Amino acid sequence: MIEFHQVSKVFDSGENKVAALKNINLTVEKGDIFGVIGFSGAGKSTLIRTVNLLEYPTSGDVIVEGKNLANMSEKEIREAKKNIGMIFQHFNLLNSKTVFDNVAMPLILSKNKKKDIEARVHEILRFVGLEDKAKNYPDQLSGGQKQRVGIARALATNPSILLCDEATSALDPQTTKSILDLLKRINEEYKITILIITHEMEVIKQICNRVAVMENGQIIETGSVFDIFAHPKTDTTRNFVKSVVRDEVPKSVYKILKENANNSRIFKIEFFGTDSGQPIVSNTAKTYNVEINVLFGNITELQEIPFGNLIVELGGDHHEIERALRFIINQDIEVREVFEDGSQHRVDFERLVGNALHG
Structure with a gap:
């Protein structure tokens, strides 16, 4: 479904070069809820942004559903991106637009028929529990409701892949749980593959089936969630596990x-x-x-x-x-x-x- 082959990303600001990703090899299978965890600066945001070319890899290949977007024409990229939805940490909603219009935006840009847009937006708002908020503006919503709008917008074009960039880090624990429950429903009912990055091991524990641990732009450990929790191999992974499973004697x-x-x-x-x-x-x-x-x-x-x-x-x-x-x-x-x-x-x-x- 998503394959990273020897992917590197170097940010060059002239005098300084920063290697954000270093020879990443990783596979996300169809139907996975795959988590990537790491501390700030580990490179996880850069990694997820290479999937839909918000960041172009400096070298290596990112293969999505058998295709390398970097080798496509702009028209082909636009078409391929319809199959990749993305949820952001800070929602990225247009405050001047209603909830309905925010969710409809990808469909409008794809030049769908007005009748089809209305039907799809109402269907998705109903799914995320916000059908009664269609005429509201983002400033009238709670943080959890804003993220549900972001999720609805990401689902509007019927994607096969959903990218989640720290989608719950701005939310309180109770709201986080409700959003994670919603993501699990999306995975199960719509059969959408989810790639989620986070610095919270509790998020990995709640919904992921596989996980990769990043440090200094590299994958240092990967496996099933159970194996990573039960048998962490690196100090970084052990520290993340300890944040959820306490095993220290004072x-x-x-x-x-x-x-x-x-x-x-x-x-x-x-x-x-x-x-x-x-x-x-x-x-x-x-x-x-x-x-x-x-x-x-x-x-x-x-x-x-x-x-x-x-x-x-x-x-x-x-x-x-x-x-x-x-x-x-x-x-x-x-x-x-x-x-x-x-x-x-x-x-x-x-x-x-x-x-x-x-x-």
């Missing part, structure tokens, strides 16, 4: 544990899918002579799959703790030891088995 807790001097160790137990319903902690405490103190825990849902973690303190004899860890890991549950500096290291089951054989 330093004050470490201080108290250290003062108790009970030779305990701290572990993070990660749960996926059906593992979330298992009474692992109680079963471990019943079976082994260890003290288990739950310090922190949460559970969330990613793509309708439960995902969560527990931070626990295990106290007792060193060998008994290792026996308990073997028992937990043997349930196909991942365990990481957590250290005072915040670092985490995966507990190696083979090492534990080896220790048991030799000890």
